[in-house]
Amino acid sequence: MENVARTLAPDLVRIRYDLAEDWSGDLAIFFRVLLSDDASSRERLHEAATRVREQLERHVDFQELGVFPYHNFRGAAEQAVLRDAAWE
Numbered sequence: 001m002e003n004v005a006r007t008l009a010p011d012l013v014r015i016r017y018d019l020a021e022d023w024s025g026d027l028a029i030f031f032r033v034l035l036s037d038d039a040s041s042r043e044r045l046h047e048a049a050t051r052v053r054e055q056l057e058r059h060v061d062f063q064e065l066g067v068f069p070y071h072n073f074r075g076a077a078e079q080a081v082l083r084d085a086a087w088e
Helices: 002-008 044-061 076-082
Strands: 012-021 029-037 068-075
Touching: 002 012, 002 044, 012 044, 029 044, 029 076, 044 068, 068 076
Parallel strands: 029 068
Antiparallel strands: 012 029
């Protein structure tokens, strides 16, 4: 994850993740992606999210791990208000 974070800085603030079962009972990896406020703006969110997903796919072999990836995105300002410990 460190390589992905360095590649996408300053748009990407950090990535956290958990391994758990998804809605169907299959093993999955749930990413919590914290973006800069600029990258999470309406104009840039799609592009920034696509870049994050692409970089993760380049660095993590989800198929070999036997997990399906789920991506959740949040901006830094939103996290500052919500103060969700799981995203820290």
